[in-house]
Amino acid sequence: MIPAPFEYVAPSTVDDAVRALAEGGEDAKVLAGGQSLLPVLRMRLAAPTKIVDLGKVAELRGVREEGDVLVIGAMTTHYEVQRDPLIADHAALLVKATDTVADPQVRHRGTFGGSIAHADPAGDLLAPALALDAEMVVCGMDGRRTVAAADFFDDFFTTALRPDEILVEVRVPKHTGWQAHYEKFNRVAQAWSMVAVAATVRTDGDTIAEAKVGLTNMSSVPVRATGVESALVGQPATAEAIRAAAEHAAEGTNPTVDGNADVEYRQHLARVLTGRAISAAVAG
Incomplete structure (x- = not known):
C-alpha cells in the first residue's frame, strides 16, 4: 500500500x-x-x-565517554552499537542484546534511540537499558531534561516523551568488568521476543557481588527482576544458587496473553531463561 x-x-x-x-x-x-x-x-x-x-542531524550519532558514563547518540545504529569498543568494554549487555535484534539489514538501518523511543515491550533494547540504569536525555521547546529508564516507559508503545520532544541521547553508567548475557526465546529466527532476559553480573572471586536483571515482554513495559537480583548478591556463582535465584523471576510481572503464550507459560519462560542468562553471564 x-x-x-x-x-x-x-x-x-x-x-x-x-x-x-x-x-x-x-x-x-x-x-x-x-x-x-x-x-x-x-x-x-x-x-x-x-x-x-532525523537522518541529517549529525549530533545525534556516535558514542563518547563522560567520566563514568557512556553517552550513546539516539541515531547511532544497531550495527554501530555492536561494534563500538567503548560499549564492548563498559556496557557489554547492550552488545549482547543488540546482536539478537532482527537481521543484519535491520541492524544497519535501525537506531538505538529509535528502538527505545518506540517502546515495544517485545523490543530487545528496553530491558537492557533498564537493567543498566540508563538515563534518557530528551529535548523539547522548553529545553532538555533527563529521564531515568525506570520512569521513561509508561505503557505499550508509550513513553515519557512529550509531543514536542525527541530523544537525543542515552546515558549509560559504565559497567566495566561486568559479565553479561541476553537470553531470548522466540518462535522463529529474527522474530520478536516471546520472553527475553537481560542479565549482567559482577563477580568477586567465586561470589556474585552485584547483579542486574531486566525482563523483556513480561509486562507492558520492561521489568527489573529485583527478587532475582537480591537473591543472587553474596551467593556463590554455582548452578544451584543461580537456579534458586531464578525462581523469583516472575514475581511482580504481568505478562500479556496472545497467540504465542499465556501468562503461566511466559512466567515459566522467565524463570528458565533467567537461569540460563545468569549462568551464561557468570561463565563469561
Missing part, C-alpha cells in the same frame, strides 16, 4: 528538529531508522500529517 500524504522535513540540528515537530502538533511523527514507522505508514495504520526525519 501507499502511505497517506504527509509533509516531509529533514532538519540538520536538534533545535530545528524540535521546532519542526512542535509546529506539526500531535499528528507529527519522528523518523529515525524507519524500521518500525515505515511499515506502519505503508499499511496506513498511522497517518501523520508531518514526518520529521
Whole structure:
C-alpha cells in the first residue's frame, strides 16, 4: 500500500528538529531508522500529517565517554552499537542484546534511540537499558531534561516523551568488568521476543557481588527482576544458587496473553531463561 500524504522535513540540528515537530502538533511523527514507522505508514495504520526525519542531524550519532558514563547518540545504529569498543568494554549487555535484534539489514538501518523511543515491550533494547540504569536525555521547546529508564516507559508503545520532544541521547553508567548475557526465546529466527532476559553480573572471586536483571515482554513495559537480583548478591556463582535465584523471576510481572503464550507459560519462560542468562553471564 501507499502511505497517506504527509509533509516531509529533514532538519540538520536538534533545535530545528524540535521546532519542526512542535509546529506539526500531535499528528507529527519522528523518523529515525524507519524500521518500525515505515511499515506502519505503508499499511496506513498511522497517518501523520508531518514526518520529521532525523537522518541529517549529525549530533545525534556516535558514542563518547563522560567520566563514568557512556553517552550513546539516539541515531547511532544497531550495527554501530555492536561494534563500538567503548560499549564492548563498559556496557557489554547492550552488545549482547543488540546482536539478537532482527537481521543484519535491520541492524544497519535501525537506531538505538529509535528502538527505545518506540517502546515495544517485545523490543530487545528496553530491558537492557533498564537493567543498566540508563538515563534518557530528551529535548523539547522548553529545553532538555533527563529521564531515568525506570520512569521513561509508561505503557505499550508509550513513553515519557512529550509531543514536542525527541530523544537525543542515552546515558549509560559504565559497567566495566561486568559479565553479561541476553537470553531470548522466540518462535522463529529474527522474530520478536516471546520472553527475553537481560542479565549482567559482577563477580568477586567465586561470589556474585552485584547483579542486574531486566525482563523483556513480561509486562507492558520492561521489568527489573529485583527478587532475582537480591537473591543472587553474596551467593556463590554455582548452578544451584543461580537456579534458586531464578525462581523469583516472575514475581511482580504481568505478562500479556496472545497467540504465542499465556501468562503461566511466559512466567515459566522467565524463570528458565533467567537461569540460563545468569549462568551464561557468570561463565563469561
